[in-house]
Amino acid sequence: QVQLVESGGGVVQPGRSLRLSCAASGFTFRNHAMHWVRQAPGKGLEWVAVISYDASNKYYTDSVKGRFTISRDNSKNTLYLQMNSLRAEDTAMYYCAREEWTKVYFDYWGQGTLVTVSS
Amino acid sequence: QSALAQPASVSGSPGQSITISCTGTSSDVGGYNYVSWYQQHPGKAPKLMIYDVSNRPSGVSNRFSGSKSGNTASLTISGLQAEDEADYYCSSYTSSSTRVFGIGTKVTVL
Numbered sequence: 494q495v496q497l498v499e500s501g502g503g504v505v506q507p508g509r510s511l512r513l514s515c516a517a518s519g520f521t522f523r524n525h526a527m528h529w530v531r532q533a534p535g536k537g538l539e540w541v542a543v544i545s546y547d548a549s550n551k552y553y554t555d556s557v558k559g560r561f562t563i564s565r566d567n568s569k570n571t572l573y574l575q576m577n578s579l580r581a582e583d584t585a586m587y588y589c590a591r592e593e594w595t596k597v598y599f600d601y602w603g604q605g606t607l608v609t610v611s612s
Numbered sequence: 613q614s615a616l617a618q619p620a621s622v623s624g625s626p627g628q629s630i631t632i633s634c635t636g637t638s639s640d641v642g643g644y645n646y647v648s649w650y651q652q653h654p655g656k657a658p659k660l661m662i663y664d665v666s667n668r669p670s671g672v673s674n675r676f677s678g679s680k681s682g683n684t685a686s687l688t689i690s691g692l693q694a695e696d697e698a699d700y701y702c703s704s705y706t707s708s709s710t711r712v713f714g715i716g717t718k719v720t721v722l
Contacts (some may be wrong), residue, residue: 605657
């Protein structure tokens with residue numbers, strides 16, 4: 494069955510960096526675009542970034558452009574989110590989500606990893 | 613990249629029908645038939661309920677239905693049940709190839 498397992502979250506000081514990982518299994522990872530979606534405590538969902546199946550295309554929400562980088566390693570079935578210059582407002586649960594082949598919706602989600610930016 | 617507009621809360625009694633609206637612009641909701649809806653229970657990951665405006669994934673109850681008119685999409689839950697109490701989010705593809713979520717609607721079963 495499809496599984497997405499995020500890791501790498503934790504407490505980090507403002508201005509520092511963190512790298513999140515999302516290990517995928519149960520499907521052909523290289524065939525699917527992948528997303529990061531975050532949710533601040535008590536708030537709604539916010540789309541963060543997407544990477545195409547072959548990493549040729551990447552898009553970001555405005556608030557993370559220039560600070561976050563989405564990447565993938567199809568040989569390791571793993572999605573990444575490199576987060577630099579972290580701010581308090583980046584504090585959130587970060588979910589990875591799969592996009593169905595040639596579709597535009599998130600059909601599977603991980604359970605999330607919590608990032609807390611605090612001094 | 614403004615969030616799509618949704619009512620903060622909607623409530624109904626068991627057995628009733630409720631509708632949640634999701635309003636965007638011609639650059640997102642109105643421009644594409646790529647609206648999806650997600651249900652999220654407290655402490656859980658979101659779950660896909662509707663995709664491409666009105667399609668239900670396998671395993672989702674037919675009490676859930678979706679539609680769209682212009683820049684506004686809607687999710688209807690008929691025969692409301694206690695287990696439907698959750699937060700609901702719409703999402704749309706955008707003209708910038710990004711995605712955008714609605715602000716979320718808390719559904720309460722009275």
